[in-house]
Amino acid sequence: MTERQDRRERQEHKQARQVRRAARAQQDGQTQEQRQQARMKRRAERAQEVAANARPAGAKPAIKPGKMRKGAGGARAGGKAPEQGMQTYLDTMVIVRGNAARRDYPDRLHDNCREGAVFPNFTPKFKLHLGPGATVFSIGSGFSRDLEPVLAARGVTLPTIAIAIPQSDLVRTENPLNEYTPATIAQRINGAFKVKPIPKGTIMDAGQLFSDQLLPGQFTDTMEILEARRAEIAAIYARLPQCSAVIITLASAETWYDKRSKRFFNRPPRTPNVRSRVAHIYFGVQDVDDVVAILNKPLTALGAAGIKVVLTVSPVPQRTTYSAADAVIANEISKAVLRVAADRLTRKFGHVDYFPAYEIARSAGLQAYLDDNVQIHEEFAALLAGEFVKAYASK
Secondary structure (H helix, E strand, O other): OOOOHHHHHHHHHHHHHHHHHHHHHHHHOOHHHHHHHHHHHHHHHHHHHHHHHHOOOOOOOOOOHHHHOOOOHHOOOOOOOHHHHHHHHHHHHHHHHHHHOOOOOOOOOOOOEEEEOOOOOOOOOOOOOOOOOEEEEEEEOHHHHHHHHHHHOOOEEEEEEEEOOOOHHHOOOOOOOEEOHHHHHHHHHHHHHOOOOOHHHEEEEEOOOEEEEOOOOHHHHHHHHHHHHHHHOOOHOOHHHHEEEEEEEEEEOEEEEEEOOOOOOOOOOOHHHHHHOOEEEEEEEEEHHHHHHHHHHHHHHHHHHEEEEEEEEEEOOOOOOOOOOHHHHHHHHHHHHHHHHHHHHHHHHEEEEEEEEEHHHOOOOOHHHHOOOOOEEEEHHHHHHHHHHHHHEEE
């Protein structure tokens, strides 16, 4: 058969397939577009199934390449390696075909590029009741705080909005419930399920007043007021096990730990305190394995209680670094660690999902931020909250 004849035969086969498809579509009462959509849906479902069972990138291969050897005629001995390689390739192609609508980065004319930002095309694992009768607990800072008024306006009960924010305590307005690191977030959740007395060693001298190291910012006051504040926060977290969903925003991987009290601090200690307890206070930048390990227990507890969890990474940069790096570089390291850890946790737990607030805000550049390049514009924060509701609200 000549090349021309072969090409003509392939063309005839193709036309015959198109005729058969058109006939089936007419018989089923479906348009070509509907059949295409159904086919794309099947591909996407199959792609998700294959991706869920795929060997993670970087995982130890079943057969090391160095162990393979060629047999007679150049074929590899053993017979398993080529089949495994081919299966990996085929699985990858299934994922590629099923991800056709999302695999290319959107350009400026793409539907996902709007409001000066790129909005990832993602499918939530689950839907949430975000209306009257629902109780949602928000933990962290930044996005979690911005989401609260939007959910409250929909009739959602949020225990966290009951916190009092006395301006006299603050150098700048800051919510006493703000938690910045996975370690302090884990402490709060663990404490809600298994209440233990908080060591008084986490309250330190601050001149004539005292500083609670479990609070953010510059909260300093008398011991009596700080203890009352702790009781107020404990009462709020006592309602967490009865919530239907928890929103967690991770902000920084830079962590302070006090060996004496066995607690992670939510802010750095004052220099005089460090000098008196230099052998007990540690600073470090957690890596991905650290974050996954420390959040494993609280996420397990939330799952056992039937609580859905949505993780986010804060698009708000950490204002100050305590590492040796430039603040911009240190922030990128923190966010990278938290984002990869969040991905691992969402893969591990069926009741945990991830909302890409970080990716959306960062794609918008500095226009999404105030002049300090740290805080998000109110309008953009409302846009992020609206996208969350659109993605997760069951109705």
